[in-house]
Amino acid sequence: MAFKIASSPHVSTSLHTNTVMKRVALCLIPGLVVQSYYFGFGTLIQLLLAVSTAYLAEAAVMKLRNKNIKATLSDNSALVTAVLLAVAIPPLAPWWLIVIGTLFAIVIVKQLYGGLGNNVFNPAMAAYVLLLISFPVQMTSWIAPQTIALNHADILSSLFSIFEFRHSFLAEHFQLSIDGTTMATPLDTLKTDLSMGLTTTESMTKPIFSGMAAEGWFWVNMAYLIGGAIMLKLKVIRWHISIAILASLFVCASFGYLISPDTFVSPLMHLFSGGTMLAAFFIATDPVTAATSPRGRLIFGAMIGVLIYVIRTFGGYPDAVAFAVLLANMCAPFIDYYVRPRSYGHRTGN
Amino acid sequence: MSNYRDIASQGLWKNNPGLVQLLGLCPLLAVTATIANALGLGVATLLVLVGSNILVSLVRDYVPKEIRIPVFVMIIAALVTCVQLLINAYAYNLYLSLGIFLPLIVTNCIIIGRAEAFASRNTLAHSAFDGFMMGLGFTAVLVVLGASRELLGQGTLFDGADLLLGEWASSLTIQVWQVDTPFLLAMLPPGAFIAMGLLIALKNVIDSKIKARQPKPESVAVTRARITKVS
Numbered sequence: 020m021a022f023k024i025a026s027s028p029h030v031s032t033s034l035h036t037n038t039v040m041k042r043v044a045l046c047l048i049p050g051l052v053v054q055s056y057y058f059g060f061g062t063l064i065q066l067l068l069a070v071s072t073a074y075l076a077e078a079a080v081m082k083l084r085n086k087n088i089k090a091t092l093s094d095n096s097a098l099v100t101a102v103l104l105a106v107a108i109p110p111l112a113p114w115w116l117i118v119i120g121t122l123f124a125i126v127i128v129k130q131l132y133g134g135l136g137n138n139v140f141n142p143a144m145a146a147y148v149l150l151l152i153s154f155p156v157q158m159t160s161w162i163a164p165q166t167i168a169l170n171h172a173d174i175l176s177s178l179f180s181i182f183e184f185r186h187s188f189l190a191e192h193f194q195l196s197i198d199g200t201t202m203a204t205p206l207d208t209l210k211t212d213l214s215m216g217l218t219t220t221e222s223m224t225k226p227i228f229s230g231m232a233a234e235g236w237f238w239v240n241m242a243y244l245i246g247g248a249i250m251l252k253l254k255v256i257r258w259h260i261s262i263a264i265l266a267s268l269f270v271c272a273s274f275g276y277l278i279s280p281d282t283f284v285s286p287l288m289h290l291f292s293g294g295t296m297l298a299a300f301f302i303a304t305d306p307v308t309a310a311t312s313p314r315g316r317l318i319f320g321a322m323i324g325v326l327i328y329v330i331r332t333f334g335g336y337p338d339a340v341a342f343a344v345l346l347a348n349m350c351a352p353f354i355d356y357y358v359r360p361r362s363y364g365h366r367t368g369n
Numbered sequence: 370m371s372n373y374r375d376i377a378s379q380g381l382w383k384n385n386p387g388l389v390q391l392l393g394l395c396p397l398l399a400v401t402a403t404i405a406n407a408l409g410l411g412v413a414t415l416l417v418l419v420g421s422n423i424l425v426s427l428v429r430d431y432v433p434k435e436i437r438i439p440v441f442v443m444i445i446a447a448l449v450t451c452v453q454l455l456i457n458a459y460a461y462n463l464y465l466s467l468g469i470f471l472p473l474i475v476t477n478c479i480i481i482g483r484a485e486a487f488a489s490r491n492t493l494a495h496s497a498f499d500g501f502m503m504g505l506g507f508t509a510v511l512v513v514l515g516a517s518r519e520l521l522g523q524g525t526l527f528d529g530a531d532l533l534l535g536e537w538a539s540s541l542t543i544q545v546w547q548v549d550t551p552f553l554l555a556m557l558p559p560g561a562f563i564a565m566g567l568l569i570a571l572k573n574v575i576d577s578k579i580k581a582r583q584p585k586p587e588s589v590a591v592t593r594a595r596i597t598k599v600s
Binding site: 127149152153154155156157 | 550552553554555557559563
């Protein structure tokens with residue numbers, strides 16, 4: 020009988036960066052499937068564009084920096100960034116949008132700060148904010164969920180729309196059928212309606228909502244929630260950040276809704292529309308840019324939840340996930356500094 | 370710092386106010402959305418800088434050390450007011466598009482910095498030349514930044530040059546490529562920050578390339594003859 024002799028620490032783990040990142044990417048699949056069911060093939064085309072751009076950009080920067088290209092590419096972090104950005108932007112956005120965004124995420128936000136592990140901001144969300152403030156029109160026109168859309172965005176018309184083939188008869192036909200289906204997101208619709216003096220109940224009778232939640236978006240968020248639960252089970256992420264985000268968002272939203280249900284959006288709507296679940300499980304939990312101790316993570320998550328609510332309700336943009344995550348990223352080192360766990364043998368608060 | 374060549378290389382490259390000293394960042398980031406604006410502000414700063422260096426150099430022996438800063442600031446403020454009135458009179462549209470950043474030249478650290486660090490210690494001719502070179506270096510950075518932001522943002526060069534040079538210059542505008550949707554980030558201050566960072570990085574790359582190309586001083590190998598006897 021052979022004994023394995025090894026020095027401490029006697030912990031066996033297979034969780035290397037590439038495994039973690041691969042699992043994160045795999046856990047995004049349920050959400051991806053549901054999203055493409057409701058919003059057409061556009062998301063998958065964006066995904067392909069984003070992933071190929073991300074790998075090319077990462078390889079180019081690694082070549083410039085004289086680093087091992089293969090080792091960096093196989094840690095799968097570029098893959099996760101690309102997927103997160105691809106699911107965050109509108110499915111039929113023009114191709115250059117996702118290319119600019121991915122290049123910015125990989126080259127400027129990640130590699131210029133020193134590569135994986137050194138970036139201050141979440142690359143996907145920084146790129147999303149770049150695109151949102153630079154191209155507001157393209158970034159806020161989502162297509163209607165396919166279940167209520169007049170025209171289905173099939174794979175051919177999605178391709179025509181994304182690659183902007185405008186100058187042929189065929190393209191014009193497809194372009195028209197797509198244009199008929201773009202509309203604002205549910206959160207955007209609610210915001211506009213509230214500013215026009217409608218109550219939330221009146222606004223929610225529109226076809227883009229079904230019952231208490233948004234058509235399509237509810238199930239997309241549900242699928243991300245399931246993906247997140249699998250990640251928790253696999254111990255890819257810890258629960259603190261996700262639960263803190265959802266809890267603080269729920270508390271804030273309930274508070275507003277109890278005070279004035281006509282002018283504030285319901286907590287259910289906040290939790291299950293826009294990018295809430297995606298942010299809570301996949302974006303804010305990025306180990307590089309989040310706080311590190313359990314208590315710090317709770318504060319970090321709670322901060323994101325409150326910010327999402329405040330920016331969604333009082334801010335100028337319909338969804339707030341990206342801004343909230345970036346602002347919390349800035350505070351993460353600060354939180355870590357003040358919430359240091361007690362070292363064994365030291366008194367608290369020294 | 371007595372010879373002119375050294376002063377020129379300090380102002381234009383080695384000690385460039387925009388890229389190395391990082392002075393005057395506020396106007397640098399705020400008004401460089403187009404070349405025309407950048408050039409306008411750059412020339413205005415250049416004029417003030419030359420004027421203030423000359424005046425400060427002239428009065429340097431008569432100003433008590435304790436109150437030199439208020440005196441310098443008054444000189445600068447008077448010059449800025451002159452330049453502002455001149456631009457208001459002869460290039461009114463440029464005056465409108467530069468807005469608050471024209472009077473704010475008073476607070477531009479480059480000017481008080483050169484007055485304090487150079488003009489109050491050097492002769493008239495040297496000070497005037499230093500002001501000119503520093504101003505030129507700053508203008509160059511402004512123009513490069515303005516050009517890259519204008520090109521990225523709206524795909525043109527020299528758009529609105531008629532504000533600066535008069536009616537005839539409106540034909541100078543070059544449409545490099547057609548942009549359907551302007552790249553707003555390049556025109557907003559965050560874009561200026563990023564472009565500025567990349568510009569500084571570029572300068573550092575060039576510097577290190579130059580340094581690498583220079584022949585290394587040959588290390589003088591010390592060969593010592595053994596004088597003690599090995600037993």
